Amino acid sequence: MTSIYGWGRYPQIDASVYSASSNSEAVKKLAQINTVIARGLGRSYGDSALSANICSTGALTHLLDFDATTGVVRCQAGVSLADLLAVFVPRGWFIPVTPGTRFVTVGGAIASDVHGKNHHIDGCFSAHVIDLKVALASGDVITCSLNKHTDLFRATCGGMGLTGIILEARIQLRRISSAFIDETTLKAANIDQALSLFESNAGSTYSVAWIDCLKRGPALGRSLIMLGEHVQHGELVVARKKILALPIDMPSFLLNKFSIAAFNALYFNRVRASRQQRVVHYEPFFYPLDGIQHWNRLYGKKGFLQYQFVIPKAAGETAMREILQRIARSGRGSFLAVLKVFGKQNENYLSFPFEGYTLALDFKLENGLFELLDELDRQVLDYGGRVYLTKDARMSETTFKQSYPQWEQFQQVRERYGALHKFASLQSRRLGL
Amino acid sequence: MQNILIVGATSAIAEATARRYALRGSKLFLLARNSERLSTMAADLKIRGAAEVYTAVFDANDFASHQSTLSAVNDALGHIDIVLIAHGTLSDQKACEASVASTLHELTTNAMSAIALLTLLANQMELKRHGSIAVISSVAGDRGRQSNYVYGTAKSAVSTFLQGLRNRLYKSNVHVVTIKPGFVNTPMTAAFPKGPLWASAETIAIGIEKAIDKKKDVVYLPGFWWLILMLIRLVPERFFKRLSL
16 A cells, blocks of 8 residues: 555545556456556546556556558557657657646556647647557457447547556657757737737647736736747757756745746746747757656645636637636636647547637645635536546536536446446546546 | 677566667567566567567576577577676565575575576676676665565675676676666556655666676666665674664
8 A cells, every 4th residue: 555646746545556567467457456547657637547446557668569651659558758759759750749748658648638739730649549459347458449449449538547447559650850849939918919819820730828827907818829830850859958856845835926926927028029939849848847857846745736627719718818817816826827729629528628728727735725616617617618637636526527518428438348336536436437 | 789688678677778778779688487578578679779689488597498598599699798687586575584495485586596697607708708797686785684684695695796706707808797776666666656765767777777888896776875885884783783674
């Protein structure tokens, strides 16, 4: 037994963890335990990879096949995106969709059906998964794709590990001819300007905004919008910069609305011109926080919650402004929050993104936070939005079922493949799955 | 391009080291007990850049198979530049205390089998006057402690054997390095929160690669263990015996 928690360090539970060193071992162990959830690098924020029994994919880190002409790689579920980048960037291939950290596993990227700065063009991670192998409750290992066992594929991508243990996947990588990104930073004085800049730059491959959630009044939602394109000619190098680590928990009182407002002002004014262009390596462009190991210690011992929601485009700027006002009024918003415009929704039962605006921000865990988030939930739901399961540790069953209307189909697929009761997490229990 | 033989290749440290040599485009021969894991690992190393990967199922405790296995390795690789001996088990101290058979078994796995293999390899490499021998011992061999002295005894035997071997092979241009890792975060403990003394298998692998390149004699990995063990060795036995270590 050992104490286990997600990236937000809330909640924590005692769990027994076993590590499968091969597919056959993973299947064999599955028969010996009642309920289990798979876990990779533990980067989901809340309780989606927490359970009394945890199957770690920490030893399933092998690349199994690579076609250098097509860029299709077959690998085990425990392979990290960092590892894929290290091996394939020098050969001119990049990850098709990447979240804000490269320290996630392929299995986790599929289970969360992660999105990146290119969602409006390239969709979620699952759009680039050719097929995948899942160990079911029965011990059978099934290969599923859009054409084979489609229901299992649709439920597994974005299914938070609740259909079985993802063992392997085949992924289509993206051709690149340089490891560098041509980055353009645009300054937006408020949320209206930010959203219209997204609109007018919809053709950019990558786009994301850092938004100051503490500003109120006419500067509400002032942002820095970052656009990116792969550089056409350049070196294919993997940066080997030393990673800094935060060795201890910071006293959480260091983060308060004054220190955060000061930080945000510095950050925003760092960019002087309304438009700034530079060429950067892919690491600082995609993974600004990966440079600091254990940055989650910044929020102190008690941990933090990350809250990410999406609201439909139809709800528009008014909705976004109203929610931002609520957050700004609370004075709790963390450092910079992340704003992005999503593209089209896919057909997976529980994948989070749909066409609209998404905002992600951290909240230090403290009294009154849950009440604020419940209130935000209601606002988000009123506008037809929903909250990202990968970051969630506290959403109510009702909220979930209202905002993820395909949950019943999801459950039917789980039942068909014998997954109900066998694969469960603290989150799935809380959400009534 | 270097030719490398790895014994106990599926262990976390050995695999991490193999990946580093694959990046360099080396030719590898892997020995381990589990054939499924060996073939997965071979596929992985080839994609990572290894020029060639050979494998054979091998149980180090099957002493009769040592010579024939080494012949197969020589046939495949032609010559050996580097040998990494990494097989072993973390002994269950309590089980060993309760059973002579368990104790002898642990000593066989962690000391005798390595010594037997090294005897054959040393003769071969001495003749060729070429190569590096790296063996994973442990900080546990530096001083006997009640919590794991059977394992410690085995590792201490290996370390002492290597001292002699290094001394003997020096004039034959064969390099011998004793690797002493501290706490290593292996897949078995992947999901556990770790204290500051724990290192990843990758960190240890980088240290092994460097120790071989720089022809070091004895390395503690990470290096701070040298200081810790020096202090531990300094404690007089009449105090040390009272401690619950």
